[in-house]
Amino acid sequence: MQPAALQTVELPPATPPQGMSLSALPTGSMTSRAAFAYRGGRFGDEREFAMTAVLVRHPRGDLLFDTGFGRHLEQHLALQPALMRATANFSKGTPAADQLAAHGFDTGRLAGVVLTHAHWDHVSGLDSLPGVPVWVNAAERDFIAGGGDMTSVARSLDRLEFKLYRFTDRPYLGFAQSLDVWGDGSVVLVPAAGHTPGSMIAFITLPSGARYALLGDLVWQAEGIDLPAERPWISRALADVDASAVRENIARVAAIHRRFPQIRMLPAHDARAMGSLPVFPTAAQ
Numbered sequence: 001m002q003p004a005a006l007q008t009v010e011l012p013p014a015t016p017p018q019g020m021s022l023s024a025l026p027t028g029s030m031t032s033r034a035a036f037a038y039r040g041g042r043f044g045d046e047r048e049f050a051m052t053a054v055l056v057r058h059p060r061g062d063l064l065f066d067t068g069f070g071r072h073l074e075q076h077l078a079l080q081p082a083l084m085r086a087t088a089n090f091s092k093g094t095p096a097a098d099q100l101a102a103h104g105f106d107t108g109r110l111a112g113v114v115l116t117h118a119h120w121d122h123v124s125g126l127d128s129l130p131g132v133p134v135w136v137n138a139a140e141r142d143f144i145a146g147g148g149d150m151t152s153v154a155r156s157l158d159r160l161e162f163k164l165y166r167f168t169d170r171p172y173l174g175f176a177q178s179l180d181v182w183g184d185g186s187v188v189l190v191p192a193a194g195h196t197p198g199s200m201i202a203f204i205t206l207p208s209g210a211r212y213a214l215l216g217d218l219v220w221q222a223e224g225i226d227l228p229a230e231r232p233w234i235s236r237a238l239a240d241v242d243a244s245a246v247r248e249n250i251a252r253v254a255a256i257h258r259r260f261p262q263i264r265m266l267p268a269h270d271a272r273a274m275g276s277l278p279v280f281p282t283a284a285q
């Protein structure tokens with residue numbers, strides 16, 4: 001479906017149950033520059049990149065979307081390309097697992113950690129969540145297994161229990177495929193390949209009617225959707241496996257943003273967007 005066809009698409013129905021909620025778990029940050037984040041961004045425009053996990057509680061199972069930084073950030077950082085280490089400053093916060101435990105949340109009861117994609121800064125905290133299934137699609141599992149630098153941290157975490165999910169051929173907001181995780185429209189995953197082969201976007205709808213799109217790294221800052229604008233060439237070359245697929249998915253999401261501005265777009269690293277979410281244990285409902 002082309003983005004233009006969205007004009008005739010209605011907001012997908014959802015019946016999120018009472019007890020469902022969404023919370024942010026900020027785990028650290030990185031400073032970089034708008035010039036590296038989106039085409040047209042200025043070099044002098046310093047940006048904080050959020051490293052934030054998102055907890056979506058649901059009576060049928062609580063899911064953590066990505067982990068952000070974990071307890072072994074230094075070791076994980078050492079596995080990254082020198083150029084990346086040289087061009088960014090990292091600051092370490094409290095790992096998601098520790099934030100959950102501090103408030104009496106038994107991480108063993110998480111139904112899964114759902115990865116928007118398997119880059120190091122999204123999986124670093126998995127080492128503190130032993131036994132929690134890691135939800136990936138086949139494309140991302142193969143990307144991890146493929147041996148590339150970009151997934152060295154995911155491979156270094158042994159004993160990960162992958163839970164493979166599959167998309168169905170049911171379209172969702174202009175995406176050809178989707179997976180309605182709990183069957184009530186409250187958590188819907190769509191494939192958004194390009195940044196990595198199995199990159200995924202999660203659409204969340206809460207009982208209040210509030211809607212969110214966890215965009216992962218489709219774009220790094222909100223301007224990527226608002227303008228819209230892809231990453232500049234250096235960042236595309238370093239970070240994306242298929243820049244033209246990223247471009248197509250940005251166009252798709254930008255069309256959703258225009259047609260349904262009530263869906264809050266959450267690029268994983270946009271500190272303004274992620275910083276607007278309630279921090280665990282507070283939650284949006």
Ligand SMILES: [Zn+2]
Nearest residue numbers: 117119195217
């Ligand atoms: Zn990434």
